[in-house]
Amino acid sequence: MACGESRAENVSRLSGETMGTFWNVSIAAELDDAAKNTLKQRIESELEAVNDSMSTYRDTSELMRINHSRDASPQTVSDGLRRVLAKALEISKESEGVYDITVGPLVNLWGFGPEKRRDKPSDAEIAAALQHVGYHKLQLSAEGLSKSDPEIFIDLSSIAKGYGVDVVAETIDAAGYPNYLVEIGGEIRSKGNKYGAPWRVGIERPEAGLVSGAAVANIIAMNDRLPAMATSGNYRNYAEKGGEMAYHIIDPKDGKSHSSRLLSATVLAGDCMTADAYATTLMLLGDKKALAFADAHNLAAELILAGEGDKPYLIQRSKAFTQAIQEEQP
Template sequence: MMLSKLSIAKIWLALLGLAFLVSCSDSPEKISFSGKTMGTTYSVTVYSKDPRHNKEEIQKKVDIVLKRVNAQMSTYDPESELSQFNQFKSTQPMVISRDLERVVNRGLEIAEETEGALDITVGPLVNLWGFGPQARPEKEPSEEELNAVREKTGYQKLRVENHQLIKDNPELYVDLSTIAKGYGVDRVAHLLDQLRIKQYLVEIGGEVIAKGGKPDEALWRLAIEKPVSTERAVQRVVQFKDGALATSGDYRNYYEEDGKRYSHIIDPVTGAPVQHNLVSTSVYAEDTMSADAYATALFVMGTEKAKSFAKKHNMAVMLIYKTDDGFEEYMSEAFKPLLAEQ
């Protein structure tokens, strides 16, 4: 049977329409959402072609993961697993979850590696200086008060054995705020991996992990903020396909009393807020938990020690420090390839 020209034209139009629909379905859908967790905010962006990946279902699963991490590691929730350990005034072992075990072990590893620059037991000192759940002190703690609290700190007094957490001093208090946010980011990333999402960006309180780049092979672009409290401005832009980035600084979380500035980051050696010219540290790593912890440890070290540590361990690090003329940058060789044009 012969087809008329009109019939042939209709077939071609149908085929063209089908091709258009197929090409459209090949473009991944962008899904973005945000929420609150761990006393801050989170945001997630994913690209997916799978029609089963819808915003509501993904966010519901993300919220469950983050609630679990918070219920395990918060010091603000008196019912959390970590709070229960801190309230356990005994040197007897306490069985803990695998998640809490993993984070504590990583914190102790980095504490050893950085010679105590990171110390997950400085919580009582954080509280003493007014940066924890307790109220800000009316005056600077005395030397006697500092020494009394320092007796209750020290990562060497904490250990994990047979999935149990043990403290040598019953008054020891563990605070995972320097590492738990990063771990929360990693747990969300793990969830997205399980959902077979191959392109995503996850952020909690400024700590970020990225995977797979963006569509059309574009890299994820992230801004490192200028270390000033008077405005939101960009210091540098970095870009990468996969990896984690964390930044630590004291330009937002501090207070002033009688003309003196008090940082929320405590030096475990002195027991007091850090006093040096380093104002921001950014660390790129494979996982956010490590990037988060190292960023804090390097900040505690100060500029010169942080430079030496980064060189020794071939870390991708950017430091911003004060000078008489303003701010200066230091970038390790491993960090420089991450820089993007602004």
């Protein structure tokens, strides 16, 4: 996603690094240097807490403590991790396991997690990893999170970044600023407006060649009813494995890296972690099922598919997306 602004005066900007990417904040207010520094410190502290809780790249994180544990009894989880797990398990059930945060063994096997590898996994390796995948093997209760399989490896990369966006938005709210735009690695959440004008963000489309880059397909005016936007796609995070292209979104049903005509899925939602997880779900469903799922579950979604003939791409929109947006062509 790309963020667009037509008026720059009195927009205070903050930025930094997190989760292997960058965070950016625009606030429709004039903050002095002291206020900027104070808010930036709060934001970075909150994002550091998210990483310490949910990163699979930090061996001492709260999530990795759970992943390493062989204990079948409930393990205490923080409020933030509980919030993310609850949403993830809700969408897993709703999608009948198409979305599944226990996909970690497969993500690692394909080399898209903290454990890197260059070769394509064998069918036997995939079959072995699939034995330890299944959201139904997790139980979230008042006592904590329990695993019925000690080899379960939870990967929250499909939802944690969206949650990070929500945490930043809540931090800005708590600081008393009612008009802002937050972005982390293309995930968006906005509130209010920019001096009477809506915050505008661009939905990317793949350039010719499909994986070589991106350009703006259209520009969306954000609103407070669906203030969050997340996009999942197969045209950026990919690698060659055994002479074939492998994409980072791994199907928890068969353990394979699939591609379809669906190149990206963008979802608008009330919070960014929800948008993030649903965008991944739609990518996993592919071009044959994603739009029907979005309409059946009242998701505001835009899908970009590879085109045919002289059309490089095709845009599909759910009914809820069409009703929700105001669009300006770039």
